Amino acid sequence: MAGIQDAQQAEVPAICNSCEARRAGLCGAFNNRQLADLAKASSRHEILAGTDLPDDGTYSNLLSGVVKLTRNLSDGRQQIVGFHFAPDFLGRPFEAKRPIKAEALTNMALCSFPRAIVDQMTNEVPELGRLLLRRALNELDDARDWMAALGRKTASEKVASFLLMFAGHIGPSRHPADSISFDLPLTRGEIADFLGLTIETVSREFSRLRVDGAIRIVNKRHISLASIAQLEERCGD
Amino acid sequence: MAGIQDAQQAEVPAICNSCEARRAGLCGAFNNRQLADLAKASSRHEILAGTDLPDDGTYSNLLSGVVKLTRNLSDGRQQIVGFHFAPDFLGRPFEAKRPIKAEALTNMALCSFPRAIVDQMTNEVPELGRLLLRRALNELDDARDWMAALGRKTASEKVASFLLMFAGHIGPSRHPADSISFDLPLTRGEIADFLGLTIETVSREFSRLRVDGAIRIVNKRHISLASIAQLEERCGD
DNA sequence: CGTTTTCTTGAAGGCCCTCAAGAGAGGTGG
DNA sequence: CCACCTCTCTTGAGGGCCTTCAAGAAAACG
Numbered sequence: 001m002a003g004i005q006d007a008q009q010a011e012v013p014a015i016c017n018s019c020e021a022r023r024a025g026l027c028g029a030f031n032n033r034q035l036a037d038l039a040k041a042s043s044r045h046e047i048l049a050g051t052d053l054p055d056d057g058t059y060s061n062l063l064s065g066v067v068k069l070t071r072n073l074s075d076g077r078q079q080i081v082g083f084h085f086a087p088d089f090l091g092r093p094f095e096a097k098r099p100i101k102a103e104a105l106t107n108m109a110l111c112s113f114p115r116a117i118v119d120q121m122t123n124e125v126p127e128l129g130r131l132l133l134r135r136a137l138n139e140l141d142d143a144r145d146w147m148a149a150l151g152r153k154t155a156s157e158k159v160a161s162f163l164l165m166f167a168g169h170i171g172p173s174r175h176p177a178d179s180i181s182f183d184l185p186l187t188r189g190e191i192a193d194f195l196g197l198t199i200e201t202v203s204r205e206f207s208r209l210r211v212d213g214a215i216r217i218v219n220k221r222h223i224s225l226a227s228i229a230q231l232e233e234r235c236g237d
Numbered sequence: 238m239a240g241i242q243d244a245q246q247a248e249v250p251a252i253c254n255s256c257e258a259r260r261a262g263l264c265g266a267f268n269n270r271q272l273a274d275l276a277k278a279s280s281r282h283e284i285l286a287g288t289d290l291p292d293d294g295t296y297s298n299l300l301s302g303v304v305k306l307t308r309n310l311s312d313g314r315q316q317i318v319g320f321h322f323a324p325d326f327l328g329r330p331f332e333a334k335r336p337i338k339a340e341a342l343t344n345m346a347l348c349s350f351p352r353a354i355v356d357q358m359t360n361e362v363p364e365l366g367r368l369l370l371r372r373a374l375n376e377l378d379d380a381r382d383w384m385a386a387l388g389r390k391t392a393s394e395k396v397a398s399f400l401l402m403f404a405g406h407i408g409p410s411r412h413p414a415d416s417i418s419f420d421l422p423l424t425r426g427e428i429a430d431f432l433g434l435t436i437e438t439v440s441r442e443f444s445r446l447r448v449d450g451a452i453r454i455v456n457k458r459h460i461s462l463a464s465i466a467q468l469e470e471r472c473g474d
Numbered sequence: 475c476g477t478t479t480t481c482t483t484g485a486a487g488g489c490c491c492t493c494a495a496g497a498g499a500g501g502t503g504g
Numbered sequence: 505c506c507a508c509c510t511c512t513c514t515t516g517a518g519g520g521c522c523t524t525c526a527a528g529a530a531a532a533c534g
């Protein structure tokens with residue numbers, strides 16, 4: 001009884017107080033006591049855009065920024081196989097069968113924990129395990145969505161789908177039918193590597209969407225979705 | 238102490254005695270007592286090839302057979318996004334964002350449990366949660382591998398990769414360099430739906446591999462991998 | 475302001491798709 | 505057992521979508 005009260009009454013660590021990760025990230029699984037224990041072992045980092053994230057065995061909450069995950073064929077061909085947006089968490093339990101490289105696309109803020117502490121907590125906090133599983137399954141759904149796009153959509157549909165997906169994660173959540181405007185932290189080449197296309201094809205499809213009034217290209221990197229309805233029509237599913 | 242002895246001394250249910258799922262499937266997480274409890278609620282089924290697997294909220298160990306997972310675009314275009322081979326388990330915790338259809342490609346044997354029992358056991362058996370997570374992450378690795386194939390490999394490389402992947406799951410584990418022979422439980426159309434190609438292209442690539450001596454097409458459905466080294470060379474990674 | 479990188483646009487080519495016809499395998503009933 | 509049907513697979517010819525190759529424009533950077 002006293003233990004339970006301790007857990008409830010322990011104060012939320014100051015650093016966690018307004019942290020998005022408590023609402024939608026890893027830390028939603030913990031009570032105040034556990035959060036306090038974890039906060040003692042945690043550390044915040046800033047990462048610059050373009051930095052490779054080493055697989056050094058830590059878990060991190062991604063507080064802000066975007067990460068790309070890439071897989072390479074032996075001759076240099078490259079495929080982006082996923083993205084992480086805040087407040088995802090980064091770091092992989094167990095070892096992967098294949099090497100996947102993670103790189104910061106924007107400047108990022110991380111809150112990191114030693115792996116051992118989190119792994120141990122999965123024994124004590126079933127909710128944590130469920131959360132990790134739910135995340136993994138969501139990533140699996142996303143990967144399979146993009147399998148369908150890579151295998152069966154046209155270049156035009158791929159680009160439209162990509163813009164809508166990215167806007168959903170990056171853009172400020174406007175009224176659904178309204179226009180959304182956001183910075184694309186990807187080069188045309190990276191978009192091509194995600195969609196299984198070439199730079200030139202991506203560029204041509206952007207131009208076509210601009211001419212047709214579906215998007216405005218404010219800047220090479222800044223896109224405004226002028227007609228979301230039109231994009232949804234073109235996205236093939 | 239008595240409780241622990243109970244758990245150790247409880248007998249393995251007869252039906253589980255030689256079950257592959259205990260070694261490599263879901264049931265490796267349980268001790269004898271837990272296995273006995275679970276066995277009471279389990280039921281075995283036989284499923285015929287071609288049957289759709291309803292998402293009825295049960296978990297199952299796939300004891301034998303192959304399952305395909307498909308995702309459809311609105312206009313009928315189809316993409317196979319994954320397979321299940323014995324001794325995988327079937328059934329998904331939490332709900333999926335997108336509908337994915339599961340269909341038996343061969344006759345199958347299942348050992349099924351009510352979802353509630355397994356979900357409850359995840360609270361008591363941390364190893365079960367770890368196992369579910371490990372499985373999900375392996376499926377994620379596979380999906381990302383195929384994203385790279387769909388986006389960046391040529392038709393020829395896709396077919397070679399597919400044959401090697403399938404042989405690894407289906408074929409009797411021969412000496413690595415030896416020839417492997419197995420039944421392909423897929424039509425050319427299904428292979429095409431997995432590789433993002435057309436039936437005709439898949440057929441042409443099979444013919445080319447046969448002419449080049451990499452495979453022998455014993456029967457439309459029965460393939461013999463004559464030169465695994467040659468297939469690996471053609472597989473692009 | 476010059477250099478470098480990224481992006482855009484055009485022209486031509488190739489890989490895979492579409493369309494088409496025939497071959498092969500399996501099943502059924504006579 | 506064979507005729508007949510159906511379904512799948514194979515193979516060829518032609519076309520289209522995307523790529524490749526190329527050159528110039530627009531940013532980004534020092």
